Amino acid sequence: MTEIVWHDSPGRVVNEERRRRWRQLTVYAALTAITFVLVFPILWMVSVSLKPTTETFSLPPRLIPDELHWGGYAKVLADPKFRTFLINSYVVGLAVTFLSLVIGTLAAFAFSRYRFLGDRVAKLFVITTQMVPTITLLIPFFGVIVFLGVYDTLWGLILTYLTFALPYSIVMMNGYLDTIPKDFDEAAAIDGCTPLGVLVRVLLPVAMPGIISTAVYTFLLAWNEFLFALALTRSLDVRTVPVGISMMVGEFGLKWDEMMAFSVIGSLPVLILFMLVQRFVVGGLSAGGVKG
Structure with a gap:
């Protein structure tokens, strides 16, 4: 044929x-x-x-100014209260990131590698806390923070943001640790590693993309949060960058160059951080969303 x-x-x-x-x-x-x-x-x-305030609303609007105006940056960097806002945001962001990673990784390790009474209920509870709108928690959190005596302190903000970041850290790290074969645990245990040794020496190096992506998310959450930072603080010594930007809106005017300069300064750490670890964030999110 x-x-x-x-x-x-x-x-x-x-x-x-x-x-x-x-x-x-x-x-x-x-x-x-x-x-x-x-x-x-x-x-x-x-x-x-980079424009004087008088040129902000010029018609037609111009994206590139005729002459660079650095006065807004100079005034912001010379004002000590704005430097305090930056330092406070760094302290709160780094503290929340560290605590949520430590506690969240330990909890995720327990959920991933052990079976115990009520583990499914505990997992469901952790996931359910992510479904509650944060705005509904403002008044209860205010009462708790005042009762604990940490109102108008950085510790009050750290504890508040930790309750928001911790469930995500647990879910994210649990999903990532589930993708790592348990054969690694058994091999390390044969060599004499304790469960904590297995976590620190074997699992954490392998789970580094998940750790980095979780750290970036928790840092962004603490750095960008505005509502609770406004409600739970009163003095300038403990306020953060988002609240500091909102305070630049005056009753009789608004200095756009200074407010945008402070916004750029406040956004730079986030942008630089994300550009540096973007590859790890994408890998961690994709791997953590798939159970092995």
């Missing part, structure tokens, strides 16, 4: 190649437009920070 071989005509091949290129061009154009929409607020913030 003679085998029949079908060959595409040159015109059909050219048309298919043309359609493929048009599809790629459409995708690239859509991605470029979406990227511009997402990045434009940041570009405008930087642009306004």
Whole structure:
């Protein structure tokens, strides 16, 4: 029997190649437009920070100022209260990140490697806490913080943010540790490692992408939070960057260059941190979302 071989005509091949290129061009154009929409607020913030206040509302609006104006940055950096806001945000963010990683990793290790009475109920409780709108917790948290005597202190903010970050840390690290085979645990135990030794020496190095992604999320949560930082603090000595930015809105005017300059300074740590660990964040989130 003679085998029949079908060959595409040159015109059909050219048309298919043309359609493929048009599809790629459409995708690239859509991605470029979406990227511009997402990045434009940041570009405008930087642009306004480098303009005098009188040029902020000039028509037509200009993204690139004629002359760079650094007065807003100079005034913000020279004001001690703004430096205090930055230091407070760093202290709270780093403390919440460290505590949530330590406690969350230990809890996730227990959920991932051991079975005990009520473990499913405990996991369900941890996940359920993420479903409660944070705004509904403001008044109860205020009462608890006042009762504990940590109102208007950095410890009050740290404890508050820790309750928000800890459930995510547990869920994220639990999902990541579940992807690591238990054969590693058994091999380490044969070599004489205790359960804590297995966690520290074997699992944590392998789970580093999950740890980094969890750390980035918890740091961002503490750095960007505004509502509880406003409600649970009163004095300037313990307020953070988001509250400091809101305080720059005056009754009779608004110095846009100073406010945007402080916003840029407050955003730089987050942007730099995310750019440095972006690869680990993507890997950690994708791996932590799949159970092995």
